Ligand SMILES: [Zn+2]
Ligand SMILES: [Zn+2]
Ligand SMILES: [Zn+2]
């Protein structure tokens with residue numbers, strides 16, 4: 052970064068005063084809970100590409116239009132999706148009993164009659180990798196892990212590997228199917244779904260997750276040194292030719308309408324719960340932040356673009372070279388000629404608890420604006436974090452790969468993976484007051500980023516482009 | 518009670534010293550967790566009359582024989598049971614989405630194609646009772662309740678009415694099926710099963726429970742004033758000609774072998790979980806209390822009879838005039854000529870938390886023995902409760918109806934109904950250390966009741982006989 056660091060955030064005192072006023076107003080109570088209550092109650096589960104997800108887009112358009120946003124629209128895109136079917140698993144020998152499982156997103160089905168085979172038990176992915184094909188061939192495979200709670204969710208990427216890559220590792224060694232310990236930190240009979248991927252060099256075999264107590268049960272049985280036989284049946288399938296879409300609403304910029312500051316969350320959810328934490332909360336928080344700015348009558352210098360992303364959780368966008376984040380990839384594809392107009396962006400997608408840290412990676416020129424943001428976020432209990440962060444909301448990853456500077460408002464995720472991608476991700480998980488603090492923080496972010504006269508925020512400067 | 522109250526508990530100082538020593542030894546650590554781990558891992562769910570319940574009896578006989586108990590045996594009995602099938606429910610209109618349900622024990626199936634009908638919503642049983650047939654006829658019916666946590670579990674009887682009697686109340690008014698809010702105090706997507714009953718004067722209609730969040734969802738939708746249509750399908754069925762049994766093991770009495778002091782828990786469980794709390798814990802606690810007395814070499818004056826009851830949860834014993842408690846009813850039937858030989862009895866069937874209170878209803882003559890018990894229980898944190906209690910473990914209710922004095926060691930049940938009769942009733946729920954305190958308390962009970970020279974404990978004296 053060869054730029055000189057200034058000291059002027061380039062924000063008028065009127066804009067700062069307005070940001071403070073709206074922030075404090077949000078802390079007195081917002082309508083965010085009302086939006087997530089409405090979305091989760093009236094739409095329920097919203098898998099990417101489903102009719103329910105389409106209903107959620109209609110729901111959003113109706114709400115956003117009624118709120119008075121400009122340019123409310125749906126940018127649709129084609130996608131390949133996935134649908135859960137019937138699913139069951141059991142230990143057959145030596146201790147017959149049913150197992151609580153759920154298929155992983157993208158997994159193929161078992162043969163219609165299911166698979167019955169010896170179940171070989173590996174405590175983690177490293178043990179599976181170390182195993183020879185003779186240990187795996189012709190068998191069902193269980194793989195555990197030791198994921199622990201973290202505040203920042205950073206354990207997910209490491210331990211999640213068994214979910215993303217486990218099936219192909221088993222298939223390469225001749226295994227018939229994989230049952231993983233759920234990528235989750237709870238102790239309930241709630242299996243956690245989530246997307247998985249098939250490598251090109253391996254047969255596609257079915258992949259499911261066991262609830263943590265069921266995984267404990269299998270490990271206890273294996274510890275007895277007995278040979279275990281198990282049964283697995285799933286009729287999950289890939290579904291072609293679906294349509295999804297991103298819902299967009301704007302507060303147009305007064306002086307630079309073409310320059311965009313994005314906030315948003317993703318509209319889709321997994322099928323098991325109603326997606327209250329993932330990501331009804333993010334939708335509600337960012338909708339409400341934008342609504343409060345709009346309702347105040349404040350006209351920002353840049354356009355504030357609220358994007359409620361489609362199909363974040365899984366599926367394939369054919370123009371992309373990787374699965375998932377379909378809405379984010381489709382957005383970059385659709386806006387490929389105007390990507391550099393995106394100044395900054397933030398997505399809320401880590402549940403409904405309070406934000407505790409702000410992280411970013413911007414140009415030196417933009418540092419004064421970020422320092423102003425930190426000053427305005429501190430009264431919300433949000434501390435400055437890492438200024439060389441690569442963290443950004445998932446739907447902004449494709450835009451970040453194109454050049455968008457990293458930015459994130461980190462929520463406290465200590466119990467996020469207790470509920471993540473389970474049937475238990477429902478409205479009961481949300482404490483309304485904690486949403487208000489999130490709304491206040493997104494107001495600060497959007498107001499400062501959209502009203503600062505700083506030009507260079509660091510587009511394209513991130514060293515790894517990802 | 519015309520008897521004169523004495524002051525002598527009739528227990529030798531050697532017996533008291535032995536009770537204290539075993540009690541304190543238990544508090545240093547017991548093997549109770551090992552037994553419940555073994556039962557729940559190696560057998561899993563154990564529905565009354567099932568092959569798994571038969572395996573549990575074999576498990577118990579093997580363990581008890583190895584421990585060296587006398588007269589280890591199974592007293593089998595015929596029963597009518599029930600089997601869950603496929604089950605599904607959904608809201609069809611205006612907000613289509615799946616619902617997490619489970620059939621209630623004893624419920625009939627829906628027609629094979631399911632029921633699709635308007636869903637009428639009543640906040641509780643009183644509202645259902647107040648409704649006219651015009652509100653119910655031809656419809657599916659939801660009924661809620663307002664059960665709160667209690668330490669002593671006393672709210673279960675009152676709020677449970679909708680589970681036991683709801684279906685027939687709906688059927689009398691022409692309803693097609695009932696979905697109740699689970700009789701449970703948690704906020705998870707875990708529907709609670711449990712037995713229900715059909716009245717003679719009403720058609721039999723299917724009955725299921727919704728998880729509490731699903732019940733909340735239905736109430737939120739109904740609060741919007743919309744007409745709700747729902748779908749319900751279940752293939753549950755009654756199964757005739759099953760066999761269950763009570764497993765019995767004894768420490769024979771030295772001077773009065775024919776006089777019996779019972780301790781025990783029930784071997785069967787619901788099908789959804791592995792019955793760790795209900796009632797693997799009770800089995801383990803009382804097995805271990807008896808084992809420790811046996812292993813000490815102490816020979817009690819009376820016989821200590823450990824009974825691991827069969828089919829407590831549901832089913833029908835044809836010689837009885839009411840459903841459930843099949844093992845308890847079969848025991849009274851089988852032992853109908855020697856009932857008065859039963860001096861005292863206690864069953865552990867309220868989870869795995871510490872005991873906080875002792876309650877009973879004995880003759881004045883037996884009060885000194887109970888006061889001694891209270892003195893020995895106090896160091897365990899157990900306070901004297903109500904001396905006019907009618908409380909006793911469920912499998913002892915038929916014996917209490919015949920004359921057995923009431924006695925109970927009350928466990929802290931504040932979270933018992935979070936897990937009761939759900940898939941979440943598994944080993945993870947148990948904290949090993951809390952079992953040890955229970956073992957210590959059952960040792961005190963059995964040692965004092967089996968070694969006191971008091972003759973009259975109040976057989977047949979309870980005013981209501983129930
Ligand atoms: Zn998400
Ligand atoms: Zn997700
Ligand atoms: Zn029980």
Ligand SMILES: [Zn+2]
Pocket residue numbers: 795830938
């Ligand atoms: Zn029970």
